[in-house]
Amino acid sequence: MSREAQVDITRLIAGALSIVTFSIVVLVVMPYFLTKSSTVPAKPAPYTSAQQTGRSVYIANGCIYCHSQQPRDPSIAPDQKRGWGRPSVPADYVHDQPHLLGTMRTGPDLFNIAVRQPSRDWHLGHLYQPRAYTAQSIMPAYPFLFDVKKGPAEPGERVVLLPPGTAPAGTRVVARAEAEALVDYLLSLDHTYPVRPPSSARGTP
Amino acid sequence: MSFTVGLLVVTFLASLAGLGLFIWSMASGLFGPESAASRVIFGAKEIGLAEEPAAENLGQQNELQETMNRTGHTGEFAVLTEAEVDERLAQDASGKWPVLLCIGFAVAWLVLASVFGLISSIKLHAPDWLADQAWLTFGRIRPAHLNAVGYGWCSLAAFGVSLWLMPRLLRTPLVGGKTAAAGATLWGLGVTAGVTAILTGYSTGLEWLEFPWQCDVPMVIGGTLMGVSLLRTLRNRTVEHLYVSVWYIAAGLLWLPILITVANWPGIHFGVQQAAMNWWYGHNVLGLWFTPIGLAAIYYFIPKVLGKPIHSYNLSLVGFWTLAFFYSQVGGHHLIGGPVPGWIISLSIVQSMMMLVPVTAVAINQHRTSWGHLGALRYSPTLRFVVIGGMMYTLASVQGSLEALRVVNTVTHFTHFTVAHAHLGLYGFFSMVMFGSIYFMLPRVLDWEWPSRGLITAHFWLVIGGFAIYFVGLSIGGWLQGRAMLDASRPFIDSVVITKPYLLVRTIGGSLMTLGHLVFALHVGLMLTRRGAARRGPTLLRTRSYTPSLPTVAIGGTVA
Numbered sequence: 001m002s003r004e005a006q007v008d009i010t011r012l013i014a015g016a017l018s019i020v021t022f023s024i025v026v027l028v029v030m031p032y033f034l035t036k037s038s039t040v041p042a043k044p045a046p047y048t049s050a051q052q053t054g055r056s057v058y059i060a061n062g063c064i065y066c067h068s069q070q071p072r073d074p075s076i077a078p079d080q081k082r083g084w085g086r087p088s089v090p091a092d093y094v095h096d097q098p099h100l101l102g103t104m105r106t107g108p109d110l111f112n113i114a115v116r117q118p119s120r121d122w123h124l125g126h127l128y129q130p131r132a133y134t135a136q137s138i139m140p141a142y143p144f145l146f147d148v149k150k151g152p153a154e155p156g157e158r159v160v161l162l163p164p165g166t167a168p169a170g171t172r173v174v175a176r177a178e179a180e181a182l183v184d185y186l187l188s189l190d191h192t193y194p195v196r197p198p199s200s201a202r203g204t205p
Numbered sequence: 206m207s208f209t210v211g212l213l214v215v216t217f218l219a220s221l222a223g224l225g226l227f228i229w230s231m232a233s234g235l236f237g238p239e240s241a242a243s244r245v246i247f248g249a250k251e252i253g254l255a256e257e258p259a260a261e262n263l264g265q266q267n268e269l270q271e272t273m274n275r276t277g278h279t280g281e282f283a284v285l286t287e288a289e290v291d292e293r294l295a296q297d298a299s300g301k302w303p304v305l306l307c308i309g310f311a312v313a314w315l316v317l318a319s320v321f322g323l324i325s326s327i328k329l330h331a332p333d334w335l336a337d338q339a340w341l342t343f344g345r346i347r348p349a350h351l352n353a354v355g356y357g358w359c360s361l362a363a364f365g366v367s368l369w370l371m372p373r374l375l376r377t378p379l380v381g382g383k384t385a386a387a388g389a390t391l392w393g394l395g396v397t398a399g400v401t402a403i404l405t406g407y408s409t410g411l412e413w414l415e416f417p418w419q420c421d422v423p424m425v426i427g428g429t430l431m432g433v434s435l436l437r438t439l440r441n442r443t444v445e446h447l448y449v450s451v452w453y454i455a456a457g458l459l460w461l462p463i464l465i466t467v468a469n470w471p472g473i474h475f476g477v478q479q480a481a482m483n484w485w486y487g488h489n490v491l492g493l494w495f496t497p498i499g500l501a502a503i504y505y506f507i508p509k510v511l512g513k514p515i516h517s518y519n520l521s522l523v524g525f526w527t528l529a530f531f532y533s534q535v536g537g538h539h540l541i542g543g544p545v546p547g548w549i550i551s552l553s554i555v556q557s558m559m560m561l562v563p564v565t566a567v568a569i570n571q572h573r574t575s576w577g578h579l580g581a582l583r584y585s586p587t588l589r590f591v592v593i594g595g596m597m598y599t600l601a602s603v604q605g606s607l608e609a610l611r612v613v614n615t616v617t618h619f620t621h622f623t624v625a626h627a628h629l630g631l632y633g634f635f636s637m638v639m640f641g642s643i644y645f646m647l648p649r650v651l652d653w654e655w656p657s658r659g660l661i662t663a664h665f666w667l668v669i670g671g672f673a674i675y676f677v678g679l680s681i682g683g684w685l686q687g688r689a690m691l692d693a694s695r696p697f698i699d700s701v702v703i704t705k706p707y708l709l710v711r712t713i714g715g716s717l718m719t720l721g722h723l724v725f726a727l728h729v730g731l732m733l734t735r736r737g738a739a740r741r742g743p744t745l746l747r748t749r750s751y752t753p754s755l756p757t758v759a760i761g762g763t764v765a
Binding site for chain 1: 328329330332333336337338339342343344345347348406407408409410411412439442444445446447452455456459460463464467473474475476477478479480481482483485489493526529530533534536537539540542543544545546549552611615618619620621623624690691692693697698700701702705708
């Protein structure tokens with residue numbers, strides 16, 4: 001075993017470890033302390049248990065793969081003009097675990113969907129069949145979040161109001177608990193409260 | 206704004222100074238004599254001898270050799286001595302079971318992942334197809350695809366190639382083969398559990414980190430076990446110099462468990478910090494795991510097949526350290542315009558541009574090594590896949606650097622363009638290199654030849670053709686999507702409608718790729734079950750009993 005190769009190995013292990021440690025410190029630990037030290041703001045309000053359940057339905061069905069939750073600055077993109085809301089700030093996400101910022105906009109940003117679409121019926125119907133509302137939409141339908149039943153409604157049942165012809169004739173569509181919870185969560189997505197204007201250190205170099 | 210610009214300048218200057226220091230230290234000979242290190246992968250007199258276990262017959266092997274001689278290569282070579290052959294046989298045999306385990310699992314995951322990918326692709330233009338089952342919904346089948354590709358196919362192939370390469374690079378049998386095999390099994394079980402969790406709705410919701418942490422535990426243990434086996438092999442080395450591939454593989458194996466552990470630690474990450482961590486991980490798993498292993502394979506197989514040492518050994522080390530340093534900090538460019546501190550973004554943009562340094566190092570080395578021998582691509586399946594993979598690495602990296610620039614990022618962020626780019630990296634580069642490596646490796650591991658030249662050709666053209674269609678189509682679609690989204694006068698749905706034809710094109714490309722993978726899996730299956738003819742007896746290693754029609758390989762009679 002040559003001494004030279006031994007030195008190489010030491011150099012390799014020490015170098016590799018210090019490089020990865022450096023990147024952990026800069027990109028994981030520093031953001032942790034920077035965001036941890038900020039006091040918890042009054043807004044947004046913490047999620048209710050129903051909203052939290054809905055959030056897990058959102059995660060389980062991968063809504064994040066098509067919808068972002070991070071409106072950008074008007075200097076970058078016309079997100080605000082599309083009605084997606086003001087640029088978001090770190091404090092908006094203080095209760096989010098896991099974060100759902102997203103990296104795709106196959107569909108629109110949802111950070112303020114509750115403001116654009118405040119109707120529970122619209123959301124339930126849209127989840128059952130998006131193309132009944134936007135003919136060109138490529139959003140998946142979620143029939144497995146609903147029960148299709150025959151006959152008149154039973155007491156206490158929430159029948160989804162749908163555009164005519166969406167459900168088979170003579171049936172009624174009833175939202176399952178997951179669908180209701182998911183809509184609870186979507187209706188909580190309202191980040192229109194005022195915040196301090198983002199500093200120049202925001203992510204817009 | 207001036208604060209950000211200042212930061213950009215400081216980071217840039219600091220990176221440049223570091224690079225200068227490094228090049229100086231190398232120029233001063235702190236890294237030892239370079240030519241010796243680049244010859245480590247050859248036998249004493251092996252340089253100049255082309256090698257391709259996947260060549261169909263001796264005729265083809267000879268034609269490959271001739272392309273080398275024709276292009277002014279010395280051709281003055283003897284071959285391996287009897288002792289060297291025995292040694293190499295022992296090295297190849299030492300990792301047989303863990304390697305086969307990894308490659309077998311990897312190929313199975315490749316097929317499954319392709320099917321998941323194809324279903325996701327079809328769903329984007331036929332959204333009501335297979336909509337009734339929760340586990341088949343787009344939002345589950347798409348992450349199942351990504352994770353099956355990343356942790357199933359790519360990672361297991363990476364482990365398999367590492368376990369086979371390291372004994373050869375260090376000239377000593379693998380130590381702890383059983384430990385490594387146990388590690389591969391644990392890893393495979395973790396991936397199976399993780400993908401099942403995604404499909405049944407137990408995803409964590411973080412891209413690239415969808416597996417619940419309980420599934421990551423066996424993966425970390427399994428990865429570490431394989432790493433331990435390789436580090437023990439490293440201690441047993443008989444070589445004087447560490448070949449550059451050893452640097453890449455050893456570092457990759459060291460980094461991977463750290464990345465997975467930090468990223469999946471339950472209960473500490475939250476909000477914007479978690480987003481920063483998410484993309485720190487998302488990019489490092491590419492930069493500090495797949496890329497090093499892919500480059501290690503490129504640095505081994507191109508010189509080995511051609512029988513010609515790499516152009517510059519020192520340059521490859523510059524490439525190694527700059528890759529490690531710059532790549533580990535680029536993740537933030539996934540959050541450009543997002544609610545994260547500006548300095549994270551600035552840092553990621555600078556380092557994304559600095560990535561051009563290691564990429565250029567690899568490109569020059571690869572180009573200068575294989576230039577003049579491109580004719581050899583006709584005869585060597587390994588070289589075809591590996592050289593094309595190497596070119597895709599350059600393309601993907603340059604494209605990635607440009608995508609970090611704000612002018613480009615504004616259009617491509619949040620679009621299918623990014624998806625096409627991701628496939629250029631993990632498929633065009635990494636998967637192609639793994640295909641090539643497996644074509645070289647399996648005949649040596651199994652003592653058996655590839656049953657059919659036709660199946661290799663079919664695999665090659667299906668995946669190359671399919672991928673070209675996929676990449677071009679989806680890039681155009683993504684760009685148009687981004688342009689439409691930036692135009693406030695157009696309704697959002699325009700950006701959806703405009704992509705539809707391109708999403709269909711992607712499905713066509715993806716189908717061809719999937720077909721290619723089925724051909725490949727079938728071929729590996731035939732080989733594992735020892736179908737087809739053992740054309741040249743147990744591998745090419747001892748051809749003495751043959752009377753080849755062309756004299757080149759007959760000299761000494763051993764090609765290893």
